[in-house]
Amino acid sequence: MGKLSTLTGDEVTAVLDRQTAVMERLASGDPLSTVLDSIVVALEDLIPGSRCSILLLDDRGVLRHGAAPSLPATYSTAIDGLAPGPRAGSCGTAVHLDQPVVASDVSTDPRWVTFRELADEHDIGACWSSPIRSGSRIVGTFAVYDRAAHEPDDRERELVRRFTHLASIAVDHDRSASEREARHQADLARRSAERANHAKSQFVTSLSHELRTPLQSITGFAENLKTLELSPEQRHKALNGIGGAATHILSIVDDVLDLARVEAGAMPIQLERLNAKEVLTVATDLVQPLAAQRSITVECSGPSLDVQADRRRLRQVILNLLSNALRFSPSATTVRVSTQDLAGQRIITVVDEGPGIAADLLDRLFVPFDRLGAEAGREGGAGLGLVLARRLTEAMGGSLDLDSTVGTGTRVTVSLQSGTDQCSSGTDRCSSIESDN
Ligand SMILES: Nc1ncnc2c1ncn2[C@@H]1O[C@H](COP(=O)(O)OP(=O)(O)OP(=O)(O)O)[C@@H](O)[C@H]1O
Numbered sequence: 046m047g048k049l050s051t052l053t054g055d056e057v058t059a060v061l062d063r064q065t066a067v068m069e070r071l072a073s074g075d076p077l078s079t080v081l082d083s084i085v086v087a088l089e090d091l092i093p094g095s096r097c098s099i100l101l102l103d104d105r106g107v108l109r110h111g112a113a114p115s116l117p118a119t120y121s122t123a124i125d126g127l128a129p130g131p132r133a134g135s136c137g138t139a140v141h142l143d144q145p146v147v148a149s150d151v152s153t154d155p156r157w158v159t160f161r162e163l164a165d166e167h168d169i170g171a172c173w174s175s176p177i178r179s180g181s182r183i184v185g186t187f188a189v190y191d192r193a194a195h196e197p198d199d200r201e202r203e204l205v206r207r208f209t210h211l212a213s214i215a216v217d218h219d220r221s222a223s224e225r226e227a228r229h230q231a232d233l234a235r236r237s238a239e240r241a242n243h244a245k246s247q248f249v250t251s252l253s254h255e256l257r258t259p260l261q262s263i264t265g266f267a268e269n270l271k272t273l274e275l276s277p278e279q280r281h282k283a284l285n286g287i288g289g290a291a292t293h294i295l296s297i298v299d300d301v302l303d304l305a306r307v308e309a310g311a312m313p314i315q316l317e318r319l320n321a322k323e324v325l326t327v328a329t330d331l332v333q334p335l336a337a338q339r340s341i342t343v344e345c346s347g348p349s350l351d352v353q354a355d356r357r358r359l360r361q362v363i364l365n366l367l368s369n370a371l372r373f374s375p376s377a378t379t380v381r382v383s384t385q386d387l388a389g390q391r392i393i394t395v396v397d398e399g400p401g402i403a404a405d406l407l408d409r410l411f412v413p414f415d416r417l418g419a420e421a422g423r424e425g426g427a428g429l430g431l432v433l434a435r436r437l438t439e440a441m442g443g444s445l446d447l448d449s450t451v452g453t454g455t456r457v458t459v460s461l462q463s464g465t466d467q468c469s470s471g472t473d474r475c476s477s478i479e480s481d482n
């Protein structure tokens with residue numbers, strides 16, 4: 046315990062007031078340098094005429110500037126980087142010996158021999174320094190400088206002891222806070238890695254599951270061809286079955302590769318200035334035969350739309366959306382594709398009159414392989430189309446959103462950057478619109 050008897054009652058109150066103020070700073074999360082400054086200033090107030098400093102040991106074991114608000118900057122700079130040793134002034138020697146060092150006259154003290162000129166230039170006559178500890182380790186020093194030769198009395202020693210202890214608490218607190226923060230960050234990183242790992246395992250499981258069905262049907266048909274006496278018609282059917290299943294596998298593999306590339310940011314996207322209406326016309330023409338088979342009308346309307354996009358990838362996005370609209374809509378309904386220029390916002394919408402999607406399923410829409418329970422029939426998809434369409438749109442600098450009402454239909458909105466915005470990526474190229482439809 047401290048020798049309170051060496052301090053007067055008023056001084057004890059003053060010490061406690063200052064200690065409380067420092068603790069409050071610590072508790073409110075002030076940076077260490079501010080807290081150390083306040084400790085130094087508090088001690089300077091209680092020992093009038095003194096100038097104090099705190100030096101902290103760095104990872105390489107040298108003393109670095111911690112706090113010295115009243116010492117000249119030129120002195121602090123000269124001392125910064127001081128290596129502990131038997132003749133390293135008061136601070137370096139205190140660390141070296143692991144005990145307080147009192148140099149009551151630096152002009153004659155052998156430990157100051159290499160610092161005498163510096164002391165002279167900065168009006169330093171005496172300096173005593175005490176090690177600051179964190180646990181059993183020395184983490185720095187607390188020094189008190191006098192302008193003239195001076196031997197500290199009991200009161201001053203007691204004050205220095207108390208404030209050195211306070212500095213230890215501040216350094217300890219800062220280290221535990223940094224360690225807590227480092228542990229928290231490591232914990233966050235571990236959890237995010239676990240989540241990514243889990244998502245990857247789920248993806249691989251779903252992928253294997255998706256590939257198994259068409260592979261089993263290929264094996265089955267091949268087995269029949271090998272072992273059974275089939276009529277030409279049955280052979281034709283079996284070969285068609287193999288062809289269909291192989292095409293399905295290929296399309297899953299293509300989508301998985303595209304998704305992996307776009308998620309890794311490795312999808313080559315060639316942004317150019319183009320008329321999105323042209324791409325929509327090509328895509329709707331492509332699906333007309335399928336729409337006719339299902340007695341669904343596909344309409345394309347709206348103005349020319351000057352956007353920044355990758356022509357091939359935009360077509361892929363629109364084809365995915367049209368494929369959903371056709372796959373899930375009943376016959377005798379209409380799928381409407383349209384363009385809009387809303388105050389510079391370039392919008393494409395694909396709207397169907399299908400069954401719609403229940404609100405509680407909307408969250409799962411962009412999860413790979415999640416078909417929300419939709420039947421994966423002969424023409425069933427793998428559940429990759431929407432997530433791929435969204436990622437591709439984002440890779441072109443746009444966004445894709447879906448809203449749906451059960452019993453009314455589904456609307457997908459693709460928003461793209463205007464063609465007059467500057468192309469952002471170095472590998473992208475801008476070219477002008479070739480023609481308008
Ligand atoms: N227009 C729509 N109307 C109703 N349900 C839809 C619509 N679009 C998507 N869905 C639902 O969302 C699920 C996911 O769609 P997504 O396009 O990602 O996969 P998919 O069409 O099943 O397969 P893929 O696109 O890989 O061929 C669908 O299985 C379906 O349940």
Ligand SMILES: [Mg+2]
Pocket residue numbers: 365368369426428429430431
């Ligand atoms: Mg789809």
